[in-house]
Amino acid sequence: MREADTGTGTGQAPRAVVIGGGIAGLAAAHRLLGTGAHVTVLEASGRLGGKLRAGEIAGVRVDLGAESMLARRPEAVALAREVGLADRLQPPSTATASLWTRGALRPMPKGHVMGVPGTAAALSGVLSDEGLARIERDRDLPATEFGDDVAVGAYVAERLGREVVDRLVEPLLGGVYAGDAYRISMRSAVPQLFEAARAHRSLTEAVRAIQERAAQSRQTGPVFMGIEGGIGTLPLAVADSIRARGGEILLDSPAHELRRTPDGWQVRADDRIIEADAVVLAVPAQKAAWLLDTESPAAAAELRAVEYASMALITLAFRRGEANLPEGSGFLVPPVDGHTIKASTFASHKWGWIAAEDPDLVVVRTSVGRHRDEKDLARDDDGLVAVSRHDLREATGLTAEPVATRVTRWHEGLPQYPVGHHARVARIRGHVAKVPGLAVCGAAYDGVGIPACIASAYAAVDQLGGDLTGLDELTAHPVQSLHGGAGE
Structure with a gap:
C-alpha cells in the first residue's frame, strides 16, 4: 500500500510520521496533532508504551516497568490530566525508604x-x-x-x-x-x-x-506520582486520545528505511511506503542510528556510541498473613555489599490502589542487573525468582512462598549517560538539525524519567518549526501548549 499525499502544495494537512510508540513517541504524536498535521505512529512491536507496561499478578493490576513519575516537573502529570487520567493520579501511600x-x-x-x-x-x-x-x-x-x-x-x-x-x-x-x-x-x-x-x-x-x-x-505536594491501574496506563490513554483526534497508530510495523525525497520523506514499513513532510525518531539510539545511516551518517555514528544497560524486574505476590514486611516503601541495595538485587519495592505498601485491589495479597518487586554487570541476567526466570527470594529473606526475614511470580526482562532498557554525554547529544542534534523535517527524542538524550522523555518529545516537535503548517502559532505560546488542556 502506498500513501502518496504529503499535503505539500495540495492544500491538505501536512503529514508527520513518528517512529516509536513509547511514551516519547506518543507524546510527540499527541503534540503534532495540535499543529493540524495528519500523524502516523509506527511501532515495531505488538504493544505501545515502551518501558511503561501495565500488567497483572494474581489478579492484581501492577506495573511491569516504570512505576512512578516525578511530579515536581509538570510534563507527565499535565499530559495524564489532558488524556483523562486526572481522577486516577495518586501519590505514594508512603515514601519512607531504607538502605x-x-x-x-x-x-x-x-x-x-x-x-x-x-x-x-x-x-x-x-x-x-x-x-x-x-x-x-x-x-x-x-x-x-x-x-x-x-x-x-x-x-x-x-x-x-x-x-x-x-x-x-x-x-x-x-x-x-x-x-x-x-x-x-x-x-x-x-x-x-x-x-x-x-x-x-x-x-x-x-x-x-x-x-x-x-x-x-516552598514547593508543596508529592515529589512523585502514580496512576491507579499503573503508570503503564498512561501511554494507552495517550494513544486513545491520538486515535480519537484522527491520528493513526500501527502496531507490528517496524520502520525499515527512511529516505529524503524532493517533497519530504519516505518511510518504508514492510510493504507500506508512507510519504511525509516530517519525521520524528522516538526509538532507542541504535535503531535511530540504523535508520539515519544514509540521511545523516554523522548523527548515526554518534548514536551508535550510546550504551545501554539491561535489567530484570521480578514481581512476587504473597498472602498477606504470611508476609510480615517492614514498614515503608522498600529499600535500595549498595552494590558494595555484594547482594544480587539492587532494590526492592513493597508495592502494596507504596501504592494504595494495589493494596485495595486485593487486601489479602502483598505485592513485592525486586530488580536485578546493572550496566556492565549483567551476569545474573543469564539466570532463567526461576533462577531470578530464587535469588530475589534469597535476598528478601536476608533483608527482611520474608520466608513465605509466593502465590505468583512474574519476571519482566528489559534488554538494553536504560541508556547510559557517561561523562561528555551532553556534548554528544548536542552533536547529534546539530547533525539532525541540518536535515529538513527531522527530529529525535526519547530517553537517550536529556533524561530517562517520564517527564524528561515527554519534554524531549515536545522539544522535537517544536524544533520542526516551519516544516509543518500551524507549528509557529503553537510554539509561540510554549507554556500554554505544554501545560494547558483538560484538567489544568
Missing part, C-alpha cells in the same frame, strides 16, 4: 541530593566513623577545578570519600540508570548538583545551598 547495608535495613538518610549529603549528621550506621570524618574534611579541601563535565562518583569520592559513593550515591543512581556512578556524568544525570558545585567552594556547601533554595521555593 539494606552493613547487614541491616537502615532508614534512608534525609537531606541529600541523589545520595550526596550536605552534612555527616544522621549517617551513623550507614557510614563508618572514618567515612563520617571524611565528609567533615570537605570544607577544608581546596576548591575543585571544574572542566566541562565530571563523573558523579569520581567527584564525590574526591570531596567526601568513596564510602559516600558506594553506600549512598551508587544505590540511588543505580535505581535510576542501572549504571556505574563512577562513570555517570554529573552534568547530564544530576545537573542541579553540577551547577551548584561549580558555584561553591565545597560540595557540602553546594548541597546545602540546593536544599535552602528548595525550602525557599
